[in-house]
Amino acid sequence: MTTGWLSGKKVIPGFLLGIGMIIIVNIASYYTNSVFVQSSKMVERAHIIVNKFNNILTDVEDAESAQRGYIITGDKNYLTIFNNELLSIFRNDRQLRELIVDNKQIEKFIILEHTIRQEIDSLKESIHLRQAKGFNQAAQGIRDESRRKISEATHYTIGELIAQEEILLENRSREAKPRGMIATIAGSIGSALALILIGIAVFTLRHQLRERARAQEKSQQIAKEWETTFNSIKDMISIQDNNFKFIRVNKAYANFLKMDEEELIGRKCYEVFHATAAPCQNCAQVKAIQSKQPCAIESFEPRFKLYIETTVSPILNDRGEITSNIHIIKDITERKELDKLKDEFVSTVSHEMRTPLTTIRESVSQVLDGILGPITDEQKEFLTICLNDSNRLKRIIDDLLDISRLEAGSFKIRKDKCDIVDIVKSVSSSFYPKVSARGLEIKTFFSHEKIEIVADKDRIGQILMNLIGNAVKFTSAGSITISVTQKNDIIECSVADTGVGIGKDDLPKVFTKFQQFGRIAGPGEKGTGLGLSIAKGLVERHGGKIWVESKPGEGTKFTFQLPRE
């Protein structure tokens, strides 16, 4: 999948952002629009106000005309007209007061009302005069200067109010125009953004759909590849749940059991494969589930007369729980038979070599010991070389036989109760002459006076012999420390030296057979390159483990642990 704004994870925030923008633009647009509408309303109201003022002006003028008509003619119809006009003035005045209430012109309007009231009073007064004292008195009043002034004031105030209102009107119209424009622009931007967003949405969606289709195709391809691989492998593979039930099996597995793959699913491994009611005693899956680590074991399957190697790898989810187990069963019968053949061969060869070696070694030894008469110094030197090398040959034969048996699994150990402190003491004492001759020291440490263990005494001695022998061989100054500690049911034994040490790169290879590297041996016996492999094999044969720690120039420490029983 591509990254950036088109990637699935960012689409939602992207859209939220877009929608947010549209909402903001719309709110702004709504606001400008409402302001625009309000402005328009104000303009409209200003128009109404102007009209009303004009109406009042007309009403006042009509009332004046009606008053004059009555005074001149005395016709009462004019009075009716006059009263109607007064009503009209009051109505318009009331309406104007409502319209003008929030206007800056209210003050002037109050003055106008006052002026109009004065004029109406004056008009009414002259009508009363006409009614009470006749035409001449009334006409006199009309010609009165003060009355004329009142009428003029009314006209003037209304005129001023109208003019003022018109200025306001013009200002509002001018204000309303840009607001309308802003509203239009905001609306356009909003629409444009919405369009762009829809465009992006469509593009993203199409892109994602295409990606998804591609991913689907790819996963189908991978599934096919996996399926084919799974079924092409000659080893028997099954995927099982934690209760040993088959989730999947490959063709090799189904073919081996002469069953259908579907038939096997849901059935239990031990029931189908081993024909037992419970998991095998040293089942690899039991161990793998316990340790949550891949586990491999070799076993003989009596039902099929096959040697098999079973590897179980647990699959863990994010919470560290085992969801399923990959079971791989490899038929190693051929390899085991070859191992057995090799073992038999090595046994025979080593046995056959032993007899001639016995006579070579013993004849040289007897000549050297002077049993057959005196020899020269040079003869003695040569015969010593011959004797040392026959000893070496003997060790190689012994070691070869051991390693061959350990590898073939035919190595027999005889476990008895023994005291490991005793074994360490007797083995280390055999090194004393050599050690003191080289100015070295052997130190021993025991956690208890007596540490009992059920093990093969000779083989434990052999392990110690190999480890101490190595330590002495590679240490030119300092000491060799052997310590034995008992921790509950485990006995830990270590051999540490102050010798040359082993390089980091060589450390993993120390237990590999025929590995003689880096460490330059001091004078004396040459090794066979099998000692540590045999030690490891013997420790494991006892159900224990062995490891090494080392720092070049500082020393090496071999440690092995054995179960007490």
Added chain:
Amino acid sequence: MAKRILVVDDEENVVRMVKSRLESGGYEVITASDGEEGLIKARANKPDLAILDILMPKLDGGKMAETMKLNDDLKNIPIIFLTCLVEGKEVQNRHMIGGNLFLAKPFDGKELLAMVGKVLGK
């Protein structure tokens, strides 16, 4: 009088080496090349000690030792098995003849002399 030791091995050269080494230690040595011959020589010569190989034709060392244990005249003769490691270990486990000493081939002559000296109380 020198102690008498019976050496039984089908390998002629081994017999020769053992004989030479024991004689250098002042012992009298009689030899046989298989178990049957060994039993005959044992009955005839009443040795103080028998050194036996295990893998031999006709009658092997183990069977020969078992037969000796069943014979009142021979059952008290101490035995050292001079053989290969594995066979020696096997013999050590056998009920009838268990508890006998054994020395692995290829052996060290001086070690053999030391062991013989110990058995014969010399």
